[in-house]
Amino acid sequence: MTVARLVATVAAPLDLAAADAPQVLHWPGRRLLVQRGDTELVALDLDVATAGRRLTEARFPAPWPRRFGSVTVSPEGEAAVFAGVHAVRCVEATGATRWGVRHGCWEGEHPHTHTSFAEYADDEGHWSADNGSAAFSADGKLVWAHVRGPLADNGETEDDQELWLVLDAADGRVLGRANTMTVASSSEHTPHPDPAQMGLSVGEGEEGSPVLWGRWDGQRLTTEQLDIERILLAVSPSGRHLLTVPLEQETLSLHRVDDGVALRELDAQGTVTPHPGDTGGDRIYWDHEAAFVDEDTVVVGTSECDAGSGTARHWLVDVQGMALRGEISYPLAVSGPPRSAGDGTWYTVSEDRTSLHLWRPARDA
Known part of the structure; x- marks a missing residue:
């Protein structure tokens, strides 16, 4: 034993x-305790906590309540990315929105977009919508996001296919994209020590649970499906x-x-x-x-x-x-x-x- x-x-x-239960996000040499509430997200340096030193908190105002998606925090704790029903939004501790990427709504069978959370805040159908997820790379320079198409404001149309995006963490520019060929009810990222790699588990309810692996070479995102269940x-x-x-x-x-x-x-x-x-x-x-x-x-x-x-x-x-x-x-x-x-x-x-x-x-x- x-x-x-x-x-x-x-x-x-x-x-x-x-609020949800607290959880830990970690990368090589960096660990954060994070907790998501309906109105804010709190991040603490876990290594400071284990050393017995005085804790400092970073608090990020939430753009929508916790039932509408998931959230992640950058390794340095200076930015939070909320993966919501209609958009992925990066928020700083000051409350400023660093960037946002609008995408197809996760609710419903037909592709449509929203310009703001207020458009569906009171719609019970959106309260239990499907959802994607997002994660920072190990160096904090990239955000990997699983979203539903189409993307707004980029001049390209993907209908309602699901996309795996590589975003510039500084300004939200879409650097790479790939069709996941999935029909998700939810998803979760698993970061890799190499910033250019990322794992993605996609839950499809009774249809399956594909595991995808992504690699970013600085120019192109390539993906492979490791298993379907x-x-x-x-x-x-x-x-x-x-x-x-x-x-x-x-x-x-x-x-x-x-x-x-x-x-x-x-x-x-x-x-x-x-x-x-x-x-x-x-x-x-x-x-x-x-x-x-x-x-x-x-x-x-x-x-x-x-x-x-x-x-x-x-x-x-x-x-x-x-x-x-x-x-x-x-x-x-x-x-x-x-x-x-x-x-x-x-x-x-x-x-x-x-x-x-x-x-x-x-x-x-």
């Missing part, structure tokens, strides 16, 4: 009555490997980034012991989030399937031999899956969502 050492506990800066969990610290699970979440797979080939796999069923509270022989499967501790080791949970039987369980896995090293023992109760926090750490969110716990193996103490 591996013992987890608590590195830090950081309180959520926003009232959860009108998998979920991208994490990228290794070196950037050479990535981790996925299929939609059913029964098999953990390690892939080579260069060509997407699955190198090794580990089934949850038959590897993980049944939960002590399981009296009905429930199916065992991996969570849809995981964290690399180092190039050879990942922390992955079974918290989703454990939920009906008792406390969440997390496991240390050697991905080189694809072998289970054992269950992780925590000094306090944890909930939910382990999530990547970079620099050899992972995090969990307290059950009441009011704080975030940062962990690393006790052997690294």
